Amino acid sequence: MPARQMSEQSLIGAFETPPQDAARAFRAALEALARPGTLHGIKGGQAPAPVSEAAASLLLTLCDPETPLCLMGAHDTREIRDWIAFQIGAPIVGPAKAMFALGTWDALQPVTVFPIGTAEYPDRSTTLIVEMEALSQDGAQLTGPGIETTASLSLPALEPFQMNAMLFPLGLDFYFTSGTQIAGLPRSTTVEAN
Amino acid sequence: MYVAVKGGERAIDNAHAWLAEERRGDVTVAELTVPQIREQLALAVNRVMTEGSLYDPDLAALAIKQSRGDLIEAIFLIRAYRTTLPRIGHSHPVETDKMACDRRVSATFKDVPGGQVLGPTFDYTHRLLDFKLMAEGEVPEAVEAEPRIEPTPHVTSFLNKEGLIQTEAEGEDTPPDLTREPLELPANRALRLQALTRGDEGFILSMAYSTQRGYGNSHAFVGELRIGKVAVEIDIPELGFAIEVGEVELTECETVNKFAGSKVEPPQFTRGYGLTFGQTERKAISMALVDRSLRSKELGVEVSNSPAHDEEFVLYHCDNIQATGFLEHIKLPHYVDFQSEMELVRKMRAEIASASAKEAAE
Amino acid sequence: MSDYNFAYLDEQTKRMIRRAILKGIAVPGYQVPFASREMPMPYGWGTGGVQVSAACLMPEDTLKVIDQGADDTTNAVSIRKFFEKTAEIAVTEKTREATVIQTRHRIPEEPLKEGQILVYQVPIPEPLRFLEPRETETRKMHALEEYGLMHVKLYEDIAKHGHIATSYAYPVKVEGHYVMDPSPIPKFDNPKMEMAAIQLFGAGREQRIYAVPPYTKVVSLDFEDHPFDPSKANHPCDLCGAEHTYLDEVIIDDDGGRMFVCSDTDYCAERQAMGHRGRLSPEAAE
Numbered sequence: 001m002p003a004r005q006m007s008e009q010s011l012i013g014a015f016e017t018p019p020q021d022a023a024r025a026f027r028a029a030l031e032a033l034a035r036p037g038t039l040h041g042i043k044g045g046q047a048p049a050p051v052s053e054a055a056a057s058l059l060l061t062l063c064d065p066e067t068p069l070c071l072m073g074a075h076d077t078r079e080i081r082d083w084i085a086f087q088i089g090a091p092i093v094g095p096a097k098a099m100f101a102l103g104t105w106d107a108l109q110p111v112t113v114f115p116i117g118t119a120e121y122p123d124r125s126t127t128l129i130v131e132m133e134a135l136s137q138d139g140a141q142l143t144g145p146g147i148e149t150t151a152s153l154s155l156p157a158l159e160p161f162q163m164n165a166m167l168f169p170l171g172l173d174f175y176f177t178s179g180t181q182i183a184g185l186p187r188s189t190t191v192e193a194n
Numbered sequence: 195m196y197v198a199v200k201g202g203e204r205a206i207d208n209a210h211a212w213l214a215e216e217r218r219g220d221v222t223v224a225e226l227t228v229p230q231i232r233e234q235l236a237l238a239v240n241r242v243m244t245e246g247s248l249y250d251p252d253l254a255a256l257a258i259k260q261s262r263g264d265l266i267e268a269i270f271l272i273r274a275y276r277t278t279l280p281r282i283g284h285s286h287p288v289e290t291d292k293m294a295c296d297r298r299v300s301a302t303f304k305d306v307p308g309g310q311v312l313g314p315t316f317d318y319t320h321r322l323l324d325f326k327l328m329a330e331g332e333v334p335e336a337v338e339a340e341p342r343i344e345p346t347p348h349v350t351s352f353l354n355k356e357g358l359i360q361t362e363a364e365g366e367d368t369p370p371d372l373t374r375e376p377l378e379l380p381a382n383r384a385l386r387l388q389a390l391t392r393g394d395e396g397f398i399l400s401m402a403y404s405t406q407r408g409y410g411n412s413h414a415f416v417g418e419l420r421i422g423k424v425a426v427e428i429d430i431p432e433l434g435f436a437i438e439v440g441e442v443e444l445t446e447c448e449t450v451n452k453f454a455g456s457k458v459e460p461p462q463f464t465r466g467y468g469l470t471f472g473q474t475e476r477k478a479i480s481m482a483l484v485d486r487s488l489r490s491k492e493l494g495v496e497v498s499n500s501p502a503h504d505e506e507f508v509l510y511h512c513d514n515i516q517a518t519g520f521l522e523h524i525k526l527p528h529y530v531d532f533q534s535e536m537e538l539v540r541k542m543r544a545e546i547a548s549a550s551a552k553e554a555a556e
Numbered sequence: 557m558s559d560y561n562f563a564y565l566d567e568q569t570k571r572m573i574r575r576a577i578l579k580g581i582a583v584p585g586y587q588v589p590f591a592s593r594e595m596p597m598p599y600g601w602g603t604g605g606v607q608v609s610a611a612c613l614m615p616e617d618t619l620k621v622i623d624q625g626a627d628d629t630t631n632a633v634s635i636r637k638f639f640e641k642t643a644e645i646a647v648t649e650k651t652r653e654a655t656v657i658q659t660r661h662r663i664p665e666e667p668l669k670e671g672q673i674l675v676y677q678v679p680i681p682e683p684l685r686f687l688e689p690r691e692t693e694t695r696k697m698h699a700l701e702e703y704g705l706m707h708v709k710l711y712e713d714i715a716k717h718g719h720i721a722t723s724y725a726y727p728v729k730v731e732g733h734y735v736m737d738p739s740p741i742p743k744f745d746n747p748k749m750e751m752a753a754i755q756l757f758g759a760g761r762e763q764r765i766y767a768v769p770p771y772t773k774v775v776s777l778d779f780e781d782h783p784f785d786p787s788k789a790n791h792p793c794d795l796c797g798a799e800h801t802y803l804d805e806v807i808i809d810d811d812g813g814r815m816f817v818c819s820d821t822d823y824c825a826e827r828q829a830m831g832h833r834g835r836l837s838p839e840a841a842e
């Protein structure tokens with residue numbers, strides 16, 4: 001197979017100091033998932049558009065050749081595939097084999113095609129990275145682990161997250177990314193209309 | 195008055211300094227060099243490489259020196275170093291058919307193509323202390339034969355021509371790797387073999403021995419034991435073909451077990467397999483017996499309650515680094531747990547005492 | 557060769573551990589399998605906790621390490637030194653100042669806050685292990701929420717001894733689902749597990765990571781007629797006079813004379829600095 005020229009964009013956008021930047025990005029991701037409804041800054045990764053800096057940083061922090069990744073909709077471009085091949089090395093797969101998936105909420109539909117884990121291994125499920133226009137602490141009301149009383153988050157829908165929570169301990173986990181902000185929604189969170 | 199025990203850090207530093215001094219021993223005696231260990235304690239080096247999962251005789255020798263000859267400690271040093279190494283590539287499976295054998299014996303045939311080669315073995319030495327070794331001396335030169343150029347076929351392949359021995363299924367392309375993924379049960383054979391190669395020689399030996407004594411009834415013959423060097427080849431993507439990057443010395447053992455047959459299989463022989471670094475034949479033979487024992491379920495033979503038939507028991511307890519760490523951790527302070535147990539025992543004793551006092555009063 | 561990566565582990569290993577931690581957060585109390593690496597310290601000596609801490613630490617962190625509640629026990633000193641060397645982070649003995657606290661067998665007395673992470677070293681992560689030695693079986697039991705065996709064991713205790721004879725590593729139920737081993741902390745510490753900080757549990761040899769997010773329901777198993785009792789020895793601390801702390805019993809002379817002191821050394825020292833005194837405080841004895 002003749003080697004194809006990789007776009008120049010794929011060669012840039014890694015963390016400047018990977019161990020330190022990835023550690024900070026992980027802590028943002030950890031706090032976000034451990035405290036649903038809170039927003040955290042995450043930065044340092046730059047992938048081709050339309051990938052947000054937050055999503056690029058999250059991919060650099062969590063993905064590698066051991067994590068099959070599913071790209072959906074406008075996030076499945078040659079430029080982005082090249083960037084992932086060069087910076088991360090994650091195999092690009094369809095939803096059924098994905099450990100991580102990246103796209104807008106609409107592009108990720110129907111989310112029911114992603115693995116939700118098994119009774120013995122509920123961890124074998126997909127983490128969805130949902131790119132958002134904006135994130136804010138209003139909208140759906142959240143309760144559950146990580147939340148002292150209640151919290152609110154601008155979720156892109158209601159029912160799919162309610163259905164997901166019903167599957168506990170199986171289910172999908174979500175990150176919402178916008179600009180340099182990240183929020184998390186684990187399967188353990190109960191979602192209600194506000 | 196009471197002063198809490200302080201100075202953990204100083205105690206540790208002092209202990210390390212003392213350890214270094216003890217390691218060196220009497221300074222009027224010449225210091226042991228790493229090449230001396232590599233050359234003259236080669237069997238210890240081989241064991242450390244096998245259970246440490248790293249083929250590097252110099253580093254294994256260094257680990258033995260550093261550990262004062264405690265081989266489990268040396269294996270630990272090698273393992274801890276090994277995890278920090280990047281993976282540059284994956285080799286092709288080594289072809290033991292092409293091994294340049296220093297030793298090759300079969301217990302199942304009097305003679306085989308390629309011949310029986312005793313090689314450098316203790317087997318027929320009389321175990322008498324050789325006091326000449328107390329003094330340094332010249333070693334008489336051993337006679338040399340012409341090396342065999344053509345490949346030495348495996349003894350089991352002769353049985354296979356007649357269909358007398360079970361043909362092994364082709365493995366998956368990429369075998370699982372215990373050092374990169376958590377152990378998941380039931381394990382496949384490749385994973386078991388990796389665990390057994392890394393497993394403690396003493397543990398695997400005893401497990402194998404137990405199968406011979408009736409705990410898991412399986413009578414094994416050494417179909418073949420061979421020791422020698424094989425080439426290691428790695429694909430170079432830029433070149434588009436594989437190149438030899440070096441060679442490793444291996445011990446390979448194939449045992450042959452009788453198998454009375456099942457509903458789907460005719461009576462035939464089945465195999466156990468052992469593969470280890472360097473000359474480590476006790477380990478390789480033991481491994482082959484335990485491998486065959488753990489295959490009982492897939493072969494459809496009766497599985498007893500014997501430990502050597504129990505995959506979970508063997509795989510979870512064969513690793514001496516895990517075992518020694520957990521065993522020795524009971525040296526660490528446990529006074530919080532102990533305190534809570536003491537309080538519970540006192541409480542229970544007090545309850546019994548008051549109950550019997552009440553009884554006596556009544 | 558002496559030039560190790562930040563926080564010792566290579567980045568790929570850290571990513572693997574980080575993914576396991578996040579799954580643990582998403583499924584509180586579930587033991588996530590992870591490919592534990594060989595660390596330069598023995599299994600059973602905190603390799604799980606060390607790997608979890610290494611995957612969490614960032615350069616701005618301040619680390620506290622305790623063993624049996626104390627900062628100056630040899631294994632705590634050794635682990636703290638390891639991270640000082642490999643991650644060049646700040647260390648402290650003050651619970652309040654730490655962002656990451658690695659612990660063996662205790663939860664600090666001072667309530668933890670949001671933004672803090674408590675990392676437990678875990679020897680046997682499986683709460684059902686001593687009732688059922690097979691991993692293949694216990695995994696099924698968790699999948700089916702089949703915890704009858706545990707209740708039977710606890711009830712047998714009550715029948716035989718009048719109360720539950722487990723004083724440490726007392727099993728808890730997390731968020732109404734998984735039964736979890738809280739690591740060998742005294743049961744006195746169990747109620748503290750509903751806290752504001754993130755709790756992460758690392759079992760290196762057993763290759764498991766699990767987690768309890770902040771404000772998660774953590775209920776010690778008990779029975780209606782035999783409620784859980786976190787009580788401890790009925791003594792005040794002989795150095796700071798505290799009556800609400802977990803105590804070490806120290807033998808002070810050949811006649812078996814003893815004293816009780818806070819196991820949380822930082823907490824005790826702080827109370828003494830604030831002027832609290834106990835029965836055997838230096839001034840009290842003069």
Ligand SMILES: [Zn+2]
Pocket residue numbers: 793794795796797798801817818823824825827
């Ligand atoms: Zn005190």
